[in-house]
Amino acid sequence: MQDLLAALKAAAEPTRLRLLALLEYNELTVSELTQILGQSQPRVSRHLKLMAEAGLVERFSEGTWAFYRVADNEMGRALTRSIVDLIVEEDPVLARDLERLEQVKTARAESAAAYFTDNAAIWDTIRSLYMPEAEVEKAVLDLLGGEPVGKLLDIGTGTGRMLSIFAGQIERGLGVDMNREMLAVARANLAQAQIQNCQVRQGDMYNLGLAADDFDVAVFHQVLHFAEEPAAAVHEAARVLRPDGRLLIVDFAPHTLEYLRTDHAHRRLGFCDDEVAGMCRAAGFGDVSIRHLVGGELTVTVWLAAKAGRRAVPLHIVGEKA
Numbered sequence: 001m002q003d004l005l006a007a008l009k010a011a012a013e014p015t016r017l018r019l020l021a022l023l024e025y026n027e028l029t030v031s032e033l034t035q036i037l038g039q040s041q042p043r044v045s046r047h048l049k050l051m052a053e054a055g056l057v058e059r060f061s062e063g064t065w066a067f068y069r070v071a072d073n074e075m076g077r078a079l080t081r082s083i084v085d086l087i088v089e090e091d092p093v094l095a096r097d098l099e100r101l102e103q104v105k106t107a108r109a110e111s112a113a114a115y116f117t118d119n120a121a122i123w124d125t126i127r128s129l130y131m132p133e134a135e136v137e138k139a140v141l142d143l144l145g146g147e148p149v150g151k152l153l154d155i156g157t158g159t160g161r162m163l164s165i166f167a168g169q170i171e172r173g174l175g176v177d178m179n180r181e182m183l184a185v186a187r188a189n190l191a192q193a194q195i196q197n198c199q200v201r202q203g204d205m206y207n208l209g210l211a212a213d214d215f216d217v218a219v220f221h222q223v224l225h226f227a228e229e230p231a232a233a234v235h236e237a238a239r240v241l242r243p244d245g246r247l248l249i250v251d252f253a254p255h256t257l258e259y260l261r262t263d264h265a266h267r268r269l270g271f272c273d274d275e276v277a278g279m280c281r282a283a284g285f286g287d288v289s290i291r292h293l294v295g296g297e298l299t300v301t302v303w304l305a306a307k308a309g310r311r312a313v314p315l316h317i318v319g320e321k322a
Contacts, residue, residue, distance in 0.1 A: 003055060007079055010054035015039065016047050017087065018097055020070070023057055024084045025101060026191065027069035027199060036100040056080060060201050065180070069199060109188040122264060129257070131295025136302075137165050139291055140250060143304050144169075144217070153215040155205050155237060156223030160186030163198040170217075174210075176203030205233040210240045217241075221250045225268045231279045238283035238307070245307050247285060249276060253292060253299040273301070280305040 011020060018037060022028060030048065034041050048068055051057045056079065058071045070080045087094055127133060140162075149170040154162045157175025159182065166173060177183050177200065186200045203209060205220075205227065218237040224230040237247055252270035260266040277288045285305035293300040 003075065004079070007054045007056050007075065010051045010056055011079070011083055013047070014093075015043070016051055017083065018093065019044070019047055019051065019068075020056065020080050021084050021087055021094055022097055022101055023068055023070050024080055025098070025196075026105065027067045027187075028101075028104070029065055029067055032104045033068070036097055036104060067201070105188075105191050108184060109192065111184060111188075113188070126260070126264065126298075129296050130252075130298040130300050131293055135295070136250065136293055136300050137161075139293055139302055140221075140248065141165065141169075143289060143291060143302055144246070144248065150216045151214065153208075153210070153218045153237070153240060155203075155208070155218060155220050155233070156226070157186055157200055158182050158221075158223075160189045160198070160200060162219050162221045163200070164189060164193055164195060167193075167195045167198055171197065173198035174215075175200040176205070176208060178202060178204060206236055208236055208240055212239050213242050215240050215242065215245060217246050217248060219248045219250075221248075222252075224249060224251050225266045225270065228267055230268065230271075231282065234279045235283045238285065241307060243307055247280065247303075247305040247307075249303040249305070251276075251301060253301045255298055257297065270298075271301070273303070276301075276303045277305075 011017060015037065019033065022033065022036060028036075030041055030045055033048075034044050037044060048057060048059070052059055052068075052071075055071050055073060055076050057068050057076070059066055059068055061067075070077055089095065089098070130136075146169070149166065150172070152163075152166055152170045152173045154160070154173065154175040157163060157177045158179075160175050163173045163175050163186070175183075175186055175198065177186070180202065183200050183202060190198055190200070205223070206229065218241055220233070220237070224233065227233050234247065234249075241247065254270040254272050256269065258269070261269060273290050277290075280288050280303070285307055287306045289304040289306075291302045293302065
């Protein structure tokens with residue numbers, strides 16, 4: 001009861017109510033919040049600090065940036081949602097705040113689009129070497145069986161595409177990536193698609209900084225070929241998965257396109273099934289399901305590893321290598 005009273009007291013102030021309403025819609029930096037509210041940074045920071053101490057919001061850093069969002073705990077989410085639901089969108093103060101929020105989101109989207117335009121050739125070149133991404137995504141969804149998922153972790157989220165395709169199937173999703181520019185793209189994509197059950201943050205695949213046994217599914221989508229130590233990344237993913245969790249890996253089968261290493265920073269030229277299965281077994285997984293998706297010069301493989309207590313779906317290989 002004391003925690004609830006402290007949270008209610010922390011929310012009982014006009015500026016803090018406005019902040020809660022904004023953070024219910026989007027995670028935002030202090031600079032963005034001051035821009036929306038038209039108040040000084042010290043004032044806004046003081047309000048955020050009080051609400052963070054009461055468990056209503058939380059702060060996380062990306063380099064020199066600091067983002068705020070609704071706290072990732074049951075009381076914080078439930079109380080904030082209840083309070084925000086009581087504020088009608090026709091309220092003139094909230095309506096003005098939401099209008100300014102849209103301006104902030106538009107600026108983010110324009111910045112992200114510029115970055116993606118500058119780097120699109122990298123992805124377009126590689127995608128032209130294998131079957132359409134839509135077919136890969138369909139195989140990924142099929143392999144998970146279409147069943148509801150509680151919490152999903154997308155490691156190396158990039159543009160946030162995996163979060164987008166799983167958004168309707170999961171309770172909550174978190175994407176982590178080391179690249180701030182890619183995180184800006186992901187945030188813009190999630191906002192444009194109006195996906196509110198997924199968030200992204202800066203994080204290291206070898207040291208996620210997340211609690212153990214907390215996620216139901218973890219995903220590496222075209223990430224491990226960039227990794228210096230893929231086995232260590234798989235081991236860290238296993239740590240944050242619940243005892244019956246699953247790990248989904250999408251990457252290339254072994255190939256000989258050396259220019260992907262020299263021109264596109266690939267550390268590995270694909271993975272064979274036995275290698276991935278070995279990494280998974282060493283990290284505590286049991287059954288591993290495999291699908292090969294053949295199309296073009298590169299074969300995409302999808303591996304689904306299940307922890308103890310859950311059986312993987314039967315092995316199914318799609319297509320034949322030339």
